[in-house]
Amino acid sequence: MLPNPWVEQNLWRPQILGSDNLCSETARITVIDIWTTKHTVFQSEADVETRFVMPLLQALGHDIANIVPKKPVLFREGRNSRPGRKPEADFVVYADKPHCRATALLVVETKHPKEPLDQGREQAESYAQNLRTPLYILTNGRDIEVWQLQIVGESELVHSDSVEKIASSRGLLEGLASPDALISLCSGLRFKNMDVIRRDLSEYEINETARCQRELRNTVPRFLNRSAQGDMAAEAVLDGDDKGAIVLGSSGYGKTTLGKAFLLEALEKRLEGSAAQLPFEVFLPDVPAGEGAFEAYLVNRVTPHVPSYTLASLRDEAKTNGVLIIADAFDRVSNSARQSIASELRNLVRDFPKSRLLVLSRPNCMPDIELPTYRLSGFDEKDLLSLLTAGQARSDRSIARFRIPDHLRQLCQVPLLANLVAKHSRSFQRFPTNVSTLYEEWLGEILRPFPALEKGRLRAFLEELAAETSAQPVQITRCWELAKGMDISAGLEQLADADAITIRGTSVELVHEGLADFFRVQRLLRLPFKELELALDAIDTSDASQLPGLLLSGATTPEASRVIWQSLAERNIHVALSSLKFTIGDGERRPVSSSPGVVQGLLSDVLSGIDALLGPHFSKQLADDVRMCLAGKPVSVLGIEGHVRTGYLNFSFFDAGENGSRVRVGDAESPFREWGVSLEGQGYDADAGRILGAQRVSGAIKELIDCRRLRGGPIWREETVFGRLRHLGRCHGFKFETPYDLEACKAGLLAVAHRRFGPRLRTRGQFVDVGALIEDINQLLSDRATVLHPWWVEPYDVDFTDPSERASLAATFDAFFRRRQQAYVEIVEREMPGLAGCLPEYASVPVRYNLKGSLSDIQGTTDLHLYYERWPVAELDDAGADLSFPERPQTDFSRSAMDAYVSKTELLLARTGRAGTNFHIVRGGMQVPQFNGRSYRSNDREDETAVVSSVMKMLGDDCQKVFGVIPEFR
Numbered sequence: 001m002l003p004n005p006w007v008e009q010n011l012w013r014p015q016i017l018g019s020d021n022l023c024s025e026t027a028r029i030t031v032i033d034i035w036t037t038k039h040t041v042f043q044s045e046a047d048v049e050t051r052f053v054m055p056l057l058q059a060l061g062h063d064i065a066n067i068v069p070k071k072p073v074l075f076r077e078g079r080n081s082r083p084g085r086k087p088e089a090d091f092v093v094y095a096d097k098p099h100c101r102a103t104a105l106l107v108v109e110t111k112h113p114k115e116p117l118d119q120g121r122e123q124a125e126s127y128a129q130n131l132r133t134p135l136y137i138l139t140n141g142r143d144i145e146v147w148q149l150q151i152v153g154e155s156e157l158v159h160s161d162s163v164e165k166i167a168s169s170r171g172l173l174e175g176l177a178s179p180d181a182l183i184s185l186c187s188g189l190r191f192k193n194m195d196v197i198r199r200d201l202s203e204y205e206i207n208e209t210a211r212c213q214r215e216l217r218n219t220v221p222r223f224l225n226r227s228a229q230g231d232m233a234a235e236a237v238l239d240g241d242d243k244g245a246i247v248l249g250s251s252g253y254g255k256t257t258l259g260k261a262f263l264l265e266a267l268e269k270r271l272e273g274s275a276a277q278l279p280f281e282v283f284l285p286d287v288p289a290g291e292g293a294f295e296a297y298l299v300n301r302v303t304p305h306v307p308s309y310t311l312a313s314l315r316d317e318a319k320t321n322g323v324l325i326i327a328d329a330f331d332r333v334s335n336s337a338r339q340s341i342a343s344e345l346r347n348l349v350r351d352f353p354k355s356r357l358l359v360l361s362r363p364n365c366m367p368d369i370e371l372p373t374y375r376l377s378g379f380d381e382k383d384l385l386s387l388l389t390a391g392q393a394r395s396d397r398s399i400a401r402f403r404i405p406d407h408l409r410q411l412c413q414v415p416l417l418a419n420l421v422a423k424h425s426r427s428f429q430r431f432p433t434n435v436s437t438l439y440e441e442w443l444g445e446i447l448r449p450f451p452a453l454e455k456g457r458l459r460a461f462l463e464e465l466a467a468e469t470s471a472q473p474v475q476i477t478r479c480w481e482l483a484k485g486m487d488i489s490a491g492l493e494q495l496a497d498a499d500a501i502t503i504r505g506t507s508v509e510l511v512h513e514g515l516a517d518f519f520r521v522q523r524l525l526r527l528p529f530k531e532l533e534l535a536l537d538a539i540d541t542s543d544a545s546q547l548p549g550l551l552l553s554g555a556t557t558p559e560a561s562r563v564i565w566q567s568l569a570e571r572n573i574h575v576a577l578s579s580l581k582f583t584i585g586d587g588e589r590r591p592v593s594s595s596p597g598v599v600q601g602l603l604s605d606v607l608s609g610i611d612a613l614l615g616p617h618f619s620k621q622l623a624d625d626v627r628m629c630l631a632g633k634p635v636s637v638l639g640i641e642g643h644v645r646t647g648y649l650n651f652s653f654f655d656a657g658e659n660g661s662r663v664r665v666g667d668a669e670s671p672f673r674e675w676g677v678s679l680e681g682q683g684y685d686a687d688a689g690r691i692l693g694a695q696r697v698s699g700a701i702k703e704l705i706d707c708r709r710l711r712g713g714p715i716w717r718e719e720t721v722f723g724r725l726r727h728l729g730r731c732h733g734f735k736f737e738t739p740y741d742l743e744a745c746k747a748g749l750l751a752v753a754h755r756r757f758g759p760r761l762r763t764r765g766q767f768v769d770v771g772a773l774i775e776d777i778n779q780l781l782s783d784r785a786t787v788l789h790p791w792w793v794e795p796y797d798v799d800f801t802d803p804s805e806r807a808s809l810a811a812t813f814d815a816f817f818r819r820r821q822q823a824y825v826e827i828v829e830r831e832m833p834g835l836a837g838c839l840p841e842y843a844s845v846p847v848r849y850n851l852k853g854s855l856s857d858i859q860g861t862t863d864l865h866l867y868y869e870r871w872p873v874a875e876l877d878d879a880g881a882d883l884s885f886p887e888r889p890q891t892d893f894s895r896s897a898m899d900a901y902v903s904k905t906e907l908l909l910a911r912t913g914r915a916g917t918n919f920h921i922v923r924g925g926m927q928v929p930q931f932n933g934r935s936y937r938s939n940d941r942e943d944e945t946a947v948v949s950s951v952m953k954m955l956g957d958d959c960q961k962v963f964g965v966i967p968e969f970r
Helices: 025-035 044-059 119-129 162-178 179-187 202-215 234-237 256-273 293-302 311-320 333-352 379-391 406-411 415-428 437-445 453-468 476-485 489-495 514-525 528-535 547-554 558-571 575-581 596-617 621-631 689-706 714-731 742-752 772-784 805-830 833-838 840-845 895-911 946-963
Strands: 067-072 088-094 104-112 136-138 143-148 155-163 223-225 231-233 244-248 279-281 323-328 356-361 373-376 501-504 507-510 640-646 648-655 663-665 674-679 846-858 861-872 880-884 924-926
Touching: 025 044, 025 162, 025 373, 044 067, 044 088, 044 104, 044 136, 088 119, 104 119, 104 179, 119 136, 119 143, 136 162, 143 162, 155 162, 155 244, 155 846, 202 256, 231 234, 231 547, 231 895, 234 244, 234 256, 234 489, 256 323, 256 356, 293 311, 293 333, 293 946, 311 323, 311 575, 323 333, 323 833, 333 356, 356 558, 379 415, 379 805, 415 437, 415 714, 415 805, 437 514, 437 547, 453 476, 453 489, 453 507, 453 514, 476 507, 514 528, 514 547, 528 558, 528 663, 547 558, 547 575, 558 596, 575 596, 575 946, 596 621, 596 640, 596 648, 596 663, 596 689, 596 833, 621 640, 621 689, 689 946, 714 772, 714 805, 742 772, 805 833, 805 840, 805 846, 805 880, 805 946, 833 946, 840 946
Parallel strands: 104 136, 244 356, 244 373, 279 323, 323 356, 640 663, 846 880
Antiparallel strands: 067 088, 088 104, 136 143, 143 155, 223 231, 223 373, 501 507, 640 648, 648 674, 846 861, 861 924
């Protein structure tokens, strides 16, 4: 648990004590007053806190510096815990600094004078359990109860009385709740360890704890994700039995802050005695090269606090108790040094078995160390709300009641920018509307102490430093050369003091890689268009990079934005679509108007957005089909026409021909299909064209999937021909019987080759173009397929008491799971090769399913239930399924079982040469496939085969994940 101030604490001073500069006489009078003053009726809970609780705690002898009001208490909750006010203990009293679980003595929970105490007991006890305080006090200003915590079993009520009689209980209260009494009580409790000051390394532990507490203000708890396990509290990795973990996070995701949180939690565990390992925070680029340098670095982390600490001390500690190494910024280590650093880390864990290792890095730079891998999750809306209200009184939290704009909700998944948004919102009581201004605000805050004339030179220096550190930090000598060359060497130390640059040992870099990317983008955006286009080919467009979004956010003209986005769309469609959220705010950049120039630009952006997506990523046939869906008819060259009236955009598509104008402003004449959008009503501005174009492509792809208008290879062709012949036979009177003789079927279709058979109203029937069906039959015949047999048995027709029928069902499932993967790959590689790298299912195939069946008898009918796991294999020919009927089907979803499943999957990925892919690890129950064409799922079509239905669902889900990142502003 991370009970220290993840949200800022403002030390509260009770009104009865006057100013913050308390003299001893004032304190002495307060001590006397609490025992002698006749207590009147209190009016509110705040009244009880101010006029009774605070004076009582001081009268018992507690130093005001060790009394923390409104102490946030963090519980290990899942990502889906209910939103609401974060838990706060009204008062927590500590023995001394550091204020942590090890030194927590007392929790006080106050209630309104009209509330009974029993309503607050469960809450107070949960806080005491979390903080490991031996006592907790409940009071409503009328009565007071003192409870002794029992970790196991019922807590014990040790004192109860009315506040009016408190003077007569003075001796008892002092014997229970004075600092000396509580510390003495702690010494006899197994769950408390107050022996902090006397520890050999106490100065290091206490000072590091205090540093982390300062640096972790206004932060929120973080979550990690490990494939099928889902999100888990980040600090849970400290509790596992593994030798450690690798935590991967993109730029701006707060890896360094998380490392400090790990350090704080580990220090707290050591201070309270629940863990023995000595924790170290290591910024890996600071570690010098050479044998023994890593151990020397660790020793140097301790000696400023404990001068007598030596290398022998470190090795003795590592051998006896183990050490916890929190190794940050592996991705910032130079390429030449990474192998030696990884070797040092591996050797440490090997040589000292009680030690553990946590490595933090970017996803594209994993160390070669055998440890479980976790992904650092982004922020959700609750995290942003927590940031918005951090450090504020409850009466000042009005900003959190407003709906967070959609574009900021998506943007703030990046913790760095979420913090900037929260800071802006707290300062101005409104949300920012232009993403690029967030970085400008950050930079302005950094340069605020400098004179106006100096800021320009300092900014130019920071931009130059950002360019120099694109691969790794620079040496301090090189940094001095840059500073002298730009005549700002005198301000270098001030830049470090202002948190603009970080000097770690002999290396220098900007304080955050996100800010460095911002400067790099500023330099790129000043290039002429031709040079910009060439430079864009070299930028990092991986999913972990922030450069694409910053480029679009910082573009100052529509032309620059168009060039940047088209370049992104050609290289990485997922990044291009994700980056659209950086292009517009809430109408601040270019207001919508009905002027021909604005409308022309908007429609041009819609069209260029469509062209940019279709060109490099889809086959020519599929791209033509998308254009046909948009225009409502086949087109040679897609054109767009439309108008804007009162903030509402109407547009349609037409065939522009080879030499015609592709963009026309005005009313369309009898368009086949037309779209409309309220630009102002949905928060779009005149830069929204590419978003609208991407939405239209997404809709057309979904429509083509729904209509099954996709081409594949031989497996896909067999499945679709079988389903269409079955549908024509069942619904349109054709005399086709299985097995289908393809020559005979073709002869029966030639007379109606010009016809198309569509579904009846409100049915899920298939759309059959007879001409296209004949073409597919001809292709099968040329591939020497003359007859299509049903290769399956229907599961619900199987006699499960007959071993041979069970074997037939197993063969059916084996063929089904193999054929659906083969057909899926055929479609992806033929129709959408440019999307293959970002389709989740494509990254997972080929796999082999391990199916475990169970049978149940309901009203005389035997029902089959399937539980599955799936294992990666090397080739599609190895894909398929194995079916068994164990006496007790697998139902273990425990953490250990999931860990074992994930570990085995990762091992098989490595063996098949697929390590590092985005394999989707999943298991659970599944619906039994139906092969008779009578599925009643809404997305299935009548009479199509189970393979066709399954593949279309896989593709539909995949495309939703790809295009689902297109922002919607409402």
